[in-house]
Amino acid sequence: MELETVQKYLEKGLDGDGIRSRSFENFVMQGLGLRVELVEQGRLLCSMKIPLRFLNPMNVLHGGATASLVDLVGSAVIHTSGLPSTGVSVEITVSYLDIAFADVCRLPFIFVDIVYIDFVTWSLVQEEIEIEGRALRIGKTVAVVNVEFRRKKTARILAQARHTKYLPPQTTM
Secondary structure, three states: OOHHHHHHHHHHOEOOOOOEOOHHHHHHHOOOOOEEEEEEOOEEEEEEEOOHHHEOOOOEEOHHHHHHHHHHHHHHHHHOOOOOOOOEEEEEEEEEOOOOEEEEEEEEEEEOOOOEEEEEEEEEEEOEEEEEEEEEEEOOOEEEEEEEEEEOOOOOEEEEEEEEEEOOOOOOO
16 A cells, blocks of 8 residues: 555545545544654654543543554555555454543633633543654564654653554465
């Protein structure tokens, strides 16, 4: 897969033929807002504001959403090596080191005729994160990718993951 095709896939959910990706990928990628900042062979750097639907009840990035993003970005890294298929996941291991959150903040509500400030309006401020995927090894039958989640402002590591995939034999018929 060409590097531009990988970028279109991640940002717009389109495969190499310009066709929408499959149902679960569609669910994950819908409104994701993933921006590809760097794509090169064996490496991807993306950023995004955390979608509100990826938050758990405590307003932090859900662990299952993180694992889904590891699968998505890890598979895309394998595509950057030029393989026609990303194979099948054998193992995804995620170490959660810090939380990514949406701040709940109160905005002042001001009456014009009297000087009165009350904090009654609530809003969610979405945190921006970076996701970097690097191929550790892409062999004939196994690929291993490291995926790291960081706070964009401070580069503080939020999660580190390793994604191992079985690559089916490539036929030359």
